[in-house]
Amino acid sequence: AKGSRATLIESHIGVGEGSYFSNSVTDIRVERGATLTHAKLQDEGPKAFHVALGRVRIGDEAVYDNFVLHRGAELARNEIHAAIAGSSAECRLNGAYLGADRQHIDNTTVIEHKAPGSRSSEVFKGALDGRARGVFQGRIVVHRDAQQTDGHQLNKTLLLDRNAEMDAKPELVIYADDVKCSHGATIGELDETALFYLRTRGIDEATARDILVSAFLNEAVEELRDPRLADAFRARIEGWVDARHKSEGEKAA
Numbered sequence: 300a301k302g303s304r305a306t307l308i309e310s311h312i313g314v315g316e317g318s319y320f321s322n323s324v325t326d327i328r329v330e331r332g333a334t335l336t337h338a339k340l341q342d343e344g345p346k347a348f349h350v351a352l353g354r355v356r357i358g359d360e361a362v363y364d365n366f367v368l369h370r371g372a373e374l375a376r377n378e379i380h381a382a383i384a385g386s387s388a389e390c391r392l393n394g395a396y397l398g399a400d401r402q403h404i405d406n407t408t409v410i411e412h413k414a415p416g417s418r419s420s421e422v423f424k425g426a427l428d429g430r431a432r433g434v435f436q437g438r439i440v441v442h443r444d445a446q447q448t449d450g451h452q453l454n455k456t457l458l459l460d461r462n463a464e465m466d467a468k469p470e471l472v473i474y475a476d477d478v479k480c481s482h483g484a485t486i487g488e489l490d491e492t493a494l495f496y497l498r499t500r501g502i503d504e505a506t507a508r509d510i511l512v513s514a515f516l517n518e519a520v521e522e523l524r525d526p527r528l529a530d531a532f533r534a535r536i537e538g539w540v541d542a543r544h545k546s547e548g549e550k551a552a
Contacts, residue, residue, distance in 0.1 A: 301331055301332030301333065301360075302332055302333070303332075303333045303334070304333070304334045304335075304336075305333075305334075305335050305336070306335075306336040306337075306338070306525065306528075307327075307335065307336070307337045307338070308338050308339075308340075308528075309325070309337070309338070309339040309340070310339075310340045310342075311323070311339075311340065311341045311342065311343055311349060311351075311371075312340070312342045312343070312371075313342070313343040313344030313347050313371060313372075314344065315344055316344065316345065316346060317344065317346065318346040318347070318348075319344070319346075319347050319348070320347070320348045320350075321343060321347060321348065321349045321350070321351075321372075322350050322351070323350075323351045323352070324351070324352045324353075324354075325351070325352070325353045325354070326353075326354050327353065327354070327355045327356070327363070328355075328356045328358070329355070329356070329357045329358060329361040329362070329363045330358045330361060331358045331359045331360060331361060331385065332358075332359070332360045332361060333358075333361050333362075334361065334362040334364070335361075335362070335363050335364065336364045336524070336525055336528070337363065337364065337365045337366075338365075338366050338367075338523070338525075338528050338532075339351075339365070339366070339367040339368070339377075340367075340368050340370070340532075340535065341367065341368065341369045341370065341371060341372060341375055341377065342368075342370045342371040342535070343371040343372035343375070344371060344372070345371065345372075345373060345400075346373050347371065347372045347373060348372065348373065348374045348375075349371075349372040349374070349375040349376070349377075350375075350376050351376070351377050351378065352378045352379075352380075353365075353377075353378070353379040353380070354379075354380050355379065355380070355381040355382065355390070356381075356382050356384055357381065357382065357383045357384060357385060357388045357389075357390055358384060358385035358388065359385030359386050359387065359388060359414075360385065360386070360387045360388060361385060361388050361389075362388070362389045362390075362391075363381065363389070363390050363391065364391045364523075364524060365379065365390075365391060365392050365393065365394075366393045366394055366520075366522065366523050366528070366532070367393075367394040367395075367406070368394065368395050368396075368397075368532050368535055368536070369394070369395070369396040369397065369398075369404045369406070369425075370396075370397045370535060370539055372402065372404075373401070373402060373403070374402075374403045375402070375403070375404050375405065376404075376405040376407065377394075377405070377406055377407070378405075378407040378408070379392055379407070379408045379409070380408075380409045380411075381408070381409070381410045381411070381419075382411045382413060383410065383411065383412050383413060383414060383417040383419065383445075384413050384414060385414050385417075386414040386415050386416050386417065387415075387416040387417065388414065388417045388418075389417065389418045389419070390410055390417075390418070390419040390420075391419070391420050391421075391522070392408050392410065392419075392420075392421045392423075393420075393421065393422045393423065393519055393522040393523070394406060394422075394423045394424075394519060395423070395424050395425060395516050395519040395520065395532070395536065396423070396424075396425035396426075396433060397425065397426055397516070397536065397539045398425065398426070398427040398428065398429075398431030398432070398433055398463070399427075399428040399429045399431050399543060400428075400429045400430065400431065401429065401430045401431065402429075402431045402432070403431070403432045403433075403434075404425070404431070404432070404433050404434070405433075405434040405435075405436075406423055406433075406434070406435050406436070406437075407434075407435075407436040407437075408421060408436070408437045408438070409437075409438045409440070410438070410439050410440070410450065411440045411442065412439070412440065412441045412442060412445035412448045412450060412475075413442050413444065413445055414444065414445055415444065415445055415446045415447050415448070416446075416447045416448075417445060417448055417449075418448075418449045418450070419439065419448075419449075419450040419451070419452075420450070420451050420452075420522075421437055421451070421452040421453065421454075422453050422518075422519055422522050423435055423437075423453070423454045423455075423519065424454075424455050424456070424515060424516055424518060424519035425455075425456045425457070425465070425516075426456070426457045426459055426512050426515065426516060427456060427457070427458055427459060427460070427463035427464070427465060428459040428460050428463060428543060429460050429462065429463065430460070430462045430463065430464075431460075431463050431464075432463070432464045432465070432466070433456055433463075433464070433465045433466070434465075434466050434467075435454040435456075435465075435466075435467045435468065435469070435484065436468045436470075437452050437454065437468070437469050437470065437482070438470040438471075438472065439452055439470070439471050439472070439480060439482065440472045440473075440474075441471075441472070441473045441474060441475050441478050441480065442474055442475065443474040443475055444475070445475050445478075446475050446476075446477040446478070447477055447478070448475060448477075448478040448479070448480065449478070449479045449480075450471075450478070450479070450480045450481075451479075451480065451481045451482070452469055452471075452481070452482040452483070453482070453483050453484075454467050454469060454483070454484040454485075455484070455485045455486075455515075456484075456485070456486045456487075457487065457488065457489065457512065457515055458486065458487070458488055459488075459489075459508075459512070465486045467484035467486065468484075469482040469483060469484050470482070489508060489511050489512070490511065493511055494507050494508065494511065497510060497511070509540050509541075509543075512540055513536060513537060513540050516536050517533060517536065520532050520533055520536070
């Protein structure tokens with residue numbers, strides 16, 4: 300119903316060291332004037348294979364607000380196909396991904412603007428350590444009748460090890476002529492100037508790196524409009540950063 304709001308929390312959490320396959324398919328319809336916040340946590344076991352597909356249809360003046368955090372699984376692929384079928388509707392797909400060892404994390408998104416006056420935004424940020432590999436494939440399609448579309452997409456990744464790898468493929472397919480669209484991807488290392496600044500303030504190098512990694516990833520979490528969910532995801536990110544710090548300390552010892 301118009302004006303209705305709901306929050307969907309989806310968690311995939313694995314315990315133990317065993318191998319298993321997790322496959323999920325989610326179909327969502329956000330009808331006229333409704334708002335759905337959809338938060339997903341993927342923290343499967345270290346030998347798990349996680350493959351997920353989400354299909355979303357967004358009606359007139361409706362809002363779909365999605366956030367996904369990838370932290371677990373040996374291989375994880377999260378694919379979202381969102382169709383903005385109604386006018387003046389909004390789709391937000393955001394997320395963060397944390398990879399280490401030999402993890403493979405794939406985020407694939409497709410947003411189709413099919414009606415006029417619609418908006419979409421995507422911000423995905425990740426940190427990859429060890430021999431982890433990340434993939435981001437994001438496509439925005441603006442159909443001929445979707446005039447006055449406003450669509451933006453951004454993917455940024457930090458490589459924390461020379462053996463880590465990131466493949467990014469942002470795409471825009473535009474058939475309308477009255478639109479505002481942008482896309483971009485950056486892959487890089489920690490800012491040495493910022494690292495040096497923290498070191499001059501008496502912070503040891505390992506802690507300084509953790510501060511910069513956390514700040515970088517939390518920029519994606521800030522896209523969440525629900526402060527309680529944002530706090531929960533920040534805690535997961537901090538846990539990953541702390542575990543990485545501890546692991547590096549043990550290796551050094």
